Amino acid sequence: MNIxxxxxxxxxxxxxxxxxxxxxxxxxxxxxxxxxxxxxTLPLFLKSNEGYEKAxxxxxxxxxVTNGWLEIKGKDVYVExxxxxxxxxxxxxxxxxxxxxxxxxxxxLPKEKCGKKNSCLWNNIVKMGYATRxxxxxxYDSIVKPHLNSLIIKEIEILKPxxxxxxxxxxxxxxxxxKDIFGEFEIxxxxxxxxxxxxxxxxxxLITYNPSARCKKxxxxxxxHKIIAEILADE
Numbered sequence: 001m002n003i004x005x006x007x008x009x010x011x012x013x014x015x016x017x018x019x020x021x022x023x024x025x026x027x028x029x030x031x032x033x034x035x036x037x038x039x040x041t042l043p044l045f046l047k048s049n050e051g052y053e054k055a056x057x058x059x060x061x062x063x064x065v066t067n068g069w070l071e072i073k074g075k076d077v078y079v080e081x082x083x084x085x086x087x088x089x090x091x092x093x094x095x096x097x098x099x100x101x102x103x104x105x106x107x108x109l110p111k112e113k114c115g116k117k118n119s120c121l122w123n124n125i126v127k128m129g130y131a132t133r134x135x136x137x138x139x140y141d142s143i144v145k146p147h148l149n150s151l152i153i154k155e156i157e158i159l160k161p162x163x164x165x166x167x168x169x170x171x172x173x174x175x176x177x178x179k180d181i182f183g184e185f186e187i188x189x190x191x192x193x194x195x196x197x198x199x200x201x202x203x204x205x206l207i208t209y210n211p212s213a214r215c216k217k218x219x220x221x222x223x224x225h226k227i228i229a230e231i232l233a234d235e
Contacts, residue, residue: 005048006083008158012151013045013079020147024128027139040139041066043128043148046121046155047083047090057118057235060161061105063098064168064210065126090122101211105167105224113232121159125168125177127151140177149181153198163231164199166192166207190227203234 024040044066052058089099099122106120127148130139156164168174170187178185178192186193192205199205208223209215 003048003050003053005053005158009046009048009155010079010083012154012158013043013083016147016151017043017079020128020143023143023147024139027143041129042082042085044124045079045082045086046123046159047087048121048159049087049119051117052119052121052159054117055119056116057113057163057231058159058161059109059118059120059163059165059231060156060159061102061120061122062164062166062168063102063122063124064174065129066124086122097212098210102167104211104221105165105228108221108224108228110232113235116235121161123152123155125152125166125174125181137173145180149177152181156199156202160201162201162203163234164202164205165227165231166205168207168210169213170207190230204230206230 020043027040102120102122109118109120111117126140126144128144166178170178182194182198184195187207190206190208192207194202194205206227208227209220211220213220
């Protein structure tokens, strides 16, 4: 299936990568000798799929940051390959806690609701991080915020999710990132109220635990059930 949205995404990422990657690589080279932990990851470049495109209920699940994601190793990155790497991890990654936890969330979703099929895509509120550092503030301020935050709004416009689920309890850091991307927001229990013009087609934005959170499995599962029930009750 030739998915038109992937062509749109690739065009978006090709425009963004020139500034972002050259600056990230330069940043790496300047700091690597001082601290071995300074290794920028690839940006999280999304790729749609047939199941998502055909679904009547589209959900975009946001993690936090690409901590431990694929490292930039060369002088150039091919966008198409980065999108394929994303696709491989989305469906087959078994290490760590986040992506396996993401699969647990999607497995709780019934395949259909009143004849409507659903599908999920993964995104992050911080589009590019470091291979070992959890939240590199200077890197975020100098590279991610000015060059990558705006991609998230455009991804939402292209992929048209009906629901957004933030898989993170908002610390001050991630709360500030969310504000950088969307503007002022308000939290009401499980729902996050974002400016409607920034999230076209989105019915609700919901928030729950990150799969890597330190809480009881039962607590996390119950929270996921509540989020899923709220989405399905809305249909």
